[in-house]
Amino acid sequence: MSTTTSSVSATSTACGSGVWQIxxxxxxxxxxxxxxxxxxxxxxxxxxxTHKYDNDCAIYCLAQGQDVGKLQTCITSKSGNFxxxxxNAGLNATATSTGTKSTSTGTSTSTSSTGTSTSTDNAAIVNQPISKSGLGLVALLFSSAFMAVLS
Known part of the structure; x- marks a missing residue:
């Protein structure tokens, strides 16, 4: 009687919560x-x-030439990944800076222009983490104001 055993090793990934912060x-x-x-x-x-970030765990691009809603719909429908x-912006927002994709020769051209976002919708992502330093700053401000009232 012959037995075959196989083992699965756990792989460590460097992806973290930074994936959710464009x-x-x-x-x-x-x-x-x-x-x-x-x-x-x-x-x-x-x-x-397109730009990879957070140790190549995520990828993003600006909403250039289209609004965020159209870009998000395209990505979710073609990837099947909802x-x-x-x-990071409302569905009607568009990018204010512009650039071109780099070519296979390694050259790229990038230009900037000023503009404003045309967003009137709520942001497309709901759960944004609050940084510890931000919470500390808010707590410091409240405690300073409280101490000023007491003295």
Whole structure:
């Protein structure tokens, strides 16, 4: 009688909560990297460059030439991933800066323009974490005001 055993080793991942914080304040959408999402982002981002972040665990692009709602819909419908796609601005917002994708020769062109976001909707992501330093600052302000009242 022959027995076969197999073992599964746990793999450690460097992905953390930073995945949920898009590293730009301009109107953008991002996704956790799974399956075909990198190819989908290249298709849906049109002329905007895609950028990986948080140890290559997530990818984002600016909402250039389209609003956040259209970009988010494209990413979720083409990837089939509704849980790991998120944006940092209202659905009607568009990016205020512009740039072009880099070409295979390694050159890229990027331009900037000033503008304002046209967002009137609520943000597309609801649960944004509060930083510990932000909480500490708020607590310090309240305690200072409280001490000023007591003295």
């Amino acid at each position: 590293p730009t304040t301009d109107a953008a959408c991002a996704a956790v990297i799974r399956g075909n999402v990198t190819d989908v982002m290249d298709q849906c981002c049109d002329d905007a460059s 849980n790991d796609v998120f944006c």
